Amino acid sequence: MVLLEVEGLKTYFKTQEGTLKAVDNISFDLDRGQAMGLAGESGCGKTTAALSIMKLLPANGFIAGGSINFMGQDMSKVTGDKLRAIRWRDISIIFQGAMNALNPVKRVGDQIVEPILLHEKVDEEVAIKRVKELFELVGINPNRIREYPHEFSGGMRQRVMIAMALACRPKLVICDEPTTALDVMIQAQILTLLKNLQQELELAMIIISHDLSVLAETCDLLSIMYAGKIVERSSAVEVFANPQHPYTKGLIAAFPNIKGDRKMPASIAGNPPNLIRAPKGCRFAERCYMKQDICIEQEPPLIEVLPGHFAACHFVKPKGV
Template sequence: MDKVLVVENLHTHFFTENGVVEAVEDVSFHLEKGEMLGLIGESGCGKTTVIQSILRLLEYPGKVMKGKAVMNGIDLLHAPMDQIEKLRWKTISVIPQSAMNALNPVMTVGDQIVEAILLHEEVTKDEAIKRTEYLLEIVGIPKQRRKSYPHEFSGGMKQRVAIAMALACQPQIVISDESTTGLDVLTQAQVIAVIKDLQKKMDLSIILISHDLPMVTAICERVAIMYAGKLVEWATTQQLLNNPQHPYSQGLLAATPDINNLDKVCKSIPGTVPMLIDPPKGCRFQTRCPSVMDKCKQQVPVMRKVQEGHYVSCFLGG
């Protein structure tokens, strides 16, 4: 398949008064045309920082130290800023985590989508309104509701509006940044179903950022696991579920309830993600790993191939 986004050796640091936070270290992955890729990890593992780096949305004191993020032959990390601004929305867009904060409370939802279309495309206002009504309908909102204000919508409906807005300029790539966090379980399922349906209808390439492993493995073709700023495992969904290699991946799966096995006892991963201002030497997971070895405390494991399409950064495993 064609690769629509290739990220190589991304390093992002935050320069604080207390020291340098190594938020993202040597992260590489790619997104294929028409696929949904899950980016998984606990809070503080660097998932959102990866996306902010790619889209050049980092603010001081954050800085991309090195790496590449190539889309359509353009390195997003080094291209002129005016070129990046033209690519946002039209080629790559984001569904934000909190639609409540993303939507302007004093504008109708329709006007906000129309504004985005007019800003990035040469169309008439009537054409923008028609597209807005179409987008609202495909995410399950009656087109006449374009004249409603955000406060007139439920949380789930606001999130649908945010999805419609992300699709306003017909992008190739959509990044869903924890877009169901804060919603109830039923509404989460409805929003994810909308995203999955749109992916098929519009041949979208989607990066789904989440800490919800069951949801991601249910709808994504491939999964990338991040821990403490590093990519620790990269596999197809079936490879991850059937043969997880990294102890962190194994721990996440062990902590996941299984409705097909009600006798399963979920086990939490002890400890917390380390502070990246002073990360552990060697493997960053070594302070929580049940299988830690002496060399894990001294050497940094490199990403190695387990089988076709399956890679892991660990000294253990086959």
């Protein structure tokens, strides 16, 4: 059953130099209990896409087109109390660098009790019991709810943030770079935890990362973003096994622990285009080893290459051709 439908989403920022098209016509669906990875290098619009879904854009950001439908509701029409109720209760987000956002002078347990009391008509005793269960779920001793953030390690604080995101039993959790600030061992633990929670609680998740290896093990679906656009999307298995877009191939080749076409350079030279003056053709053209005149002149459409596998490149062939 479809939980989230994003159709033609455009999110722009007003800046002194002009309009910056951070997210420029992206579409994807997410079913109940499904995990989608959103990958792409820094500045490609991953966080902006997440904030658009939550309607948490900064003041100079605005939705310039498209639609976001969550559980049958048109999010553009949801405002005020109804919107506040959807955040936390139905959708929650673990922000980039969230573990440093815990209030240092408040006990960690209290910081999770608060949203529960705010969003649900339960008494404090019930909320505290829930927090203890959540601690257990994310692998922290429930007796530690009265401690302060500085008494926790980075990995523990990230677990606290995950517990907080789950506090009101949402249907969708957006994790923005959930493991970036952590060392490799702790990263693996947090990813396993997210995967287990997803299955146990039938949670849908959007996991944002520039690190494909983070997404390989946790996600059912994978969308690759480049300069504000989704250039490829399919099941995660399919994207890794059969990447179509030259950018995806480059990203996969850059991670030696993932099987891929090793003939590509290990990193993609150059930088993404300025999103205030984005090129009219393929945005990846300047860095692409396959570049031809058509790439500079025309934007490639996102076409279905294989059932459920989409890619936006002039040189991929539509399904059945």
